[in-house]
Amino acid sequence: MQLKPLIFALGIALSPASQAANLGEIYREALANDTQYAAARAAYQAGLEALPQARSALLPNVSADGNARYNDVRTSLPNGDTQHGNGSLNLNAVQPLYNKASSVQVQQAEEQVKIVAKQLDLAGQDLILRTARAYFDVLQAQDSIAFIRAQKAAITEELAAAKRNFEVGTATILDTQEAQARFDLAIAQEIAEENTLNIRLRALERIIGKPPAPLDTLADKTQQAALIDPIIRKLSESQAMDEWSTRAEEGNLNVAIQRYNKTIADQQIELSRAGHYPTVNAIAGYNYNKNQSLGITLADISAALVGVEFYLPIYQGGLVDSRVRQAVANQEKARQDLNTALRDATLSARQAYLNTTSTDAQVRALERAVASTKLQLESTKLGVQVGVRTSLDVLNAQQQVFAEERRLAAARYEFYLASLSLKAAVGTLSAEDLKTIDQVLRPPAAAQ
Secondary structure, X not given: OOOHHHHHXXXXXXXXXXXXXXXXXXXXXXXXXXXXXXXXXXXXXXXXXXXXXXXXXXXXXXXXXXXXXXXXXXXXXXXXXXXXXXXXXXXXXXXXXXXXXXXXXXXXXXXXXXXXXXXXXXXXHHXXXXXXXXXXXXXXXXXXXXXXXXXXXXXXXXXXXXXXXHHHOOOOHHHHHHHHHHHHHHHHHHHHHHHHXXXXXXXXHHHHOOOOOXXXXXXXXXXXXXXXXXXXXXXXXXXXXXXXXXXXXXXXHHHHHHHHHHHHHHHHHHHHHHHHOOEEEEEEEEEEEEXXXXXXXOOOEEEEEEEEEEEOOOOOOOHHHHHHHHHHHHHHHHHHHHHHHHHHHHHHHHXXXXXXXXXXXXHHHXXXXXXXXXXXXXXXXXXXXXXXXXXXXXXXXXXXXXXXXXXXXXXXXXXXXXXXXXXXXXXXXXXXXXHHHHOXXXXXXXXX
């Protein structure tokens, strides 16, 4: 068995609380080190260049070219050998005066810049959700280990009691064997959960680029209710689900991107039709030639010109009409993509809203269930003392308590994640939302 991964996981989980990090701190590390978000930033910077590239087609274009030659001519005639040279220099400048296609391409580039900005925002929201999910996954694995260890300790007590009772003849060997079987199962579960914790720590490390510090954990029930539950519950209760759907249609980032794509598709039709339009350019040039031929020096020639050039495409074999038809079809595709994005946004908002309200209700119900199972456990222990319950009943009651506690912890994490997903669905998720959750996080020792 390899011990290094296990030692890594336990070292992270059990390090001093003074070194613990909250969700906001982990997110800042992710912002600086996550490779997916770094790639999105680079894509954003690259996308910004679309606009200056498009504008360049409407700006002056200046070029220069020239040449110089030396000729050494050898002949069999007396005094026939000659050496001479010639050269030229040309300067040209073109300023577009009217170019419909280039003007439309600038408009498309402006929309493209808006798209890459929204794509970066979308990557930022994705980073927040991935970081929060990885963070809470680690906490949930740590909770599972803590519950299993507590269960194992309780089983150990029952096993010792079963052995004592067997020795004095008040219990059968079956009670001891059952307790031993539960204890062995708890050990196996503990090993599995420790492996899960190690895997989830590695997943968080992938996002932040280094092994994470010990993580702050959720405060107790009372602190959560006092600090954060009213805020997030107001988020889910203040507006009807249909209102959240409307907000998603207006603010969802994927919807915004598809709206820009639809605008570009509309402009593409205009761009395709521009194939029938004329182009007009102002031109200026300067030409200088120095000539010498067979030893005879010719006059140097220089010329300057200023003018306007006009070009009108008359017929291009049906190319322009074909491009227009293609653009119209792509416009319909963009329209349907926008409709799909609107439906997806509505669905995401509804799902996130329902998940938020549902997990809130689950937390409340599971809190009552935990309290009830604890009362049941105490009653079962009392029943053993009066002879109406067995140690097996106690083990079953203990297992039920720990099972409900694990479900409650998982529901709390899902509640906070659902609230973040709801904000993402309407396009308003930001790092400030993590600060809100940080209000209910405590260093591990303080959260006990």
